Amino acid sequence: MMALSENGIPLEAQYLYRHALDLSTEGKKESALKYLSMAVCIAPRFCNAYNAMGNCLDELGRFGAAIKKYEKVLEINPFHAEARLKRALVLKKIEWAGELEGDSATVKVQENEKSMRKTDGGFGSGQIFRSTFLPAGEMMHF
Numbered sequence: 253m254m255a256l257s258e259n260g261i262p263l264e265a266q267y268l269y270r271h272a273l274d275l276s277t278e279g280k281k282e283s284a285l286k287y288l289s290m291a292v293c294i295a296p297r298f299c300n301a302y303n304a305m306g307n308c309l310d311e312l313g314r315f316g317a318a319i320k321k322y323e324k325v326l327e328i329n330p331f332h333a334e335a336r337l338k339r340a341l342v343l344k345k346i347e348w349a350g351e352l353e354g355d356s357a358t359v360k361v362q363e364n365e366k367s368m369r370k371t372d373g374g375f376g377s378g379q380i381f382r383s384t385f386l387p388a389g390e391m392m393h394f
């Protein structure tokens with residue numbers, strides 16, 4: 253019998269999830285993804301683990317896979333605000349990356365994200381997104 257916490261997620265899955273978050277914070281996104289995969293194998297309805305997978309994939313520039321993870325979160329919990337926002341942001345990145353490909357003066361999205369990660373002190377993909385794509389003073393409207 254598996255030990256469950258108050259939220260119904262097995263403790264083993266929560267341990268793997270927390271360890272993955274630590275790895276992700278250290279910049280070890282691929283390792284974090286492995287632990288998150290194990291967590292969702294144990295707890296297939298663990299929204300936060302799928303969301304964290306989406307975040308890692310986004311930061312690795314694997315936008316299509318990130319969107320699938322955010323959609324999985326929304327399938328389980330349609331009211332998960334962070335997954336809904338992150339999915340919209342990644343879709344915008346893909347849209348803007350397509351527009352930028354024809355502009356030789358603009359660095360591709362993935363290359364720009366890598367350089368931003370080196371200089372921005374490790375902010376999450378949301379910070380990279382805002383500083384990469386929005387002109388100073390411009391607001392995003394959804």
